[in-house]
Amino acid sequence: MTELRQLAESVHAQFSDHLDVDVDEIEERLETLVSEYKVPPEEARRSLVNNYLSETEMDREQLSDGTTDLTPLSEIDTDEEWIDVQAKVLELWEPRNDAISQVGLLGDESGRIKFVSFTTSDLPLLEEDTVYQLSNVVTDEYDGRFSVKLNRTTSIQQLDTDIEVGDDTTEIKGALVDIQRGSGLIKRCPQEDCTRVLQNGRCSEHGEVEGEFDLRIKGVLDDGSTVQELVFDREATEELTDITLDRAKEMAMDALDTSVVTDEMKAATLGQYYRVRGPMLGRYLLVNEFERLGSVDTNEALTKVRSI
Numbered sequence: 001m002t003e004l005r006q007l008a009e010s011v012h013a014q015f016s017d018h019l020d021v022d023v024d025e026i027e028e029r030l031e032t033l034v035s036e037y038k039v040p041p042e043e044a045r046r047s048l049v050n051n052y053l054s055e056t057e058m059d060r061e062q063l064s065d066g067t068t069d070l071t072p073l074s075e076i077d078t079d080e081e082w083i084d085v086q087a088k089v090l091e092l093w094e095p096r097n098d099a100i101s102q103v104g105l106l107g108d109e110s111g112r113i114k115f116v117s118f119t120t121s122d123l124p125l126l127e128e129d130t131v132y133q134l135s136n137v138v139t140d141e142y143d144g145r146f147s148v149k150l151n152r153t154t155s156i157q158q159l160d161t162d163i164e165v166g167d168d169t170t171e172i173k174g175a176l177v178d179i180q181r182g183s184g185l186i187k188r189c190p191q192e193d194c195t196r197v198l199q200n201g202r203c204s205e206h207g208e209v210e211g212e213f214d215l216r217i218k219g220v221l222d223d224g225s226t227v228q229e230l231v232f233d234r235e236a237t238e239e240l241t242d243i244t245l246d247r248a249k250e251m252a253m254d255a256l257d258t259s260v261v262t263d264e265m266k267a268a269t270l271g272q273y274y275r276v277r278g279p280m281l282g283r284y285l286l287v288n289e290f291e292r293l294g295s296v297d298t299n300e301a302l303t304k305v306r307s308i
């Protein structure tokens, strides 16, 4: 799409509720100003907006900024939804194949999301550290993770503004109602970049390996109306349960069984109320900060247990 076409669409969006004029006509008027009167495009847009304002006797405040239906990135939770977003390009990554022209990370006040642009869509390239309004992008879900895809119909408008990008931290509170399988003292594959949890000494990728001990808890927090799955990493698990990795190894060796560790962790945490904070990864909230709010009876007794 040409720059004038994009400007025309943005003007059209601003006046579409108040003025019976189509995008082609706006583009034509912009074209005249730019090519015949040598007005810079942005100047032409401003002048046209002023024209339409007086024509419609509208106040500037009544103008739609054309961005009324923006979807915050953190609220993207549906597959194949057509949306508009306003976001900053945080990172550009190396595309893995020729079908992809750009891949990277977008951010807005609410959070971050991956974006992909395809070669066949023939879109202008986005630049890092630049804010854009991206209209008509489509959401995509893979393995619980969301992304947005730019496509042939996407309009890209560079904005002269900055965005303070949020860290998409989620905070919830509720009772820990379950600790799932694969929690407690676990062994991970030692291969570089693998870290898969071993099942009976085997990595699903690398076969039988000498695993490395680690601690984690996969838990379920119930806030009274919904449940949320949580993951506590080693550090958070140690704080939550008061059982260190070394202590867990001793316990398991004494009992010749790792389930004693999980049992003790369950005894210490199930039925307790917590406030937890952390980023969402797929369906899990990765806990990097929590507070114990007490047991069912002593819910009011706020005890600051851990914060980073």
Ligand SMILES: [Zn+2]
Pocket (backbone or CB within 6 Å): 189, 190, 191, 194, 195, 196, 203, 204, 205, 206, 207
């Ligand atoms: Zn592995």
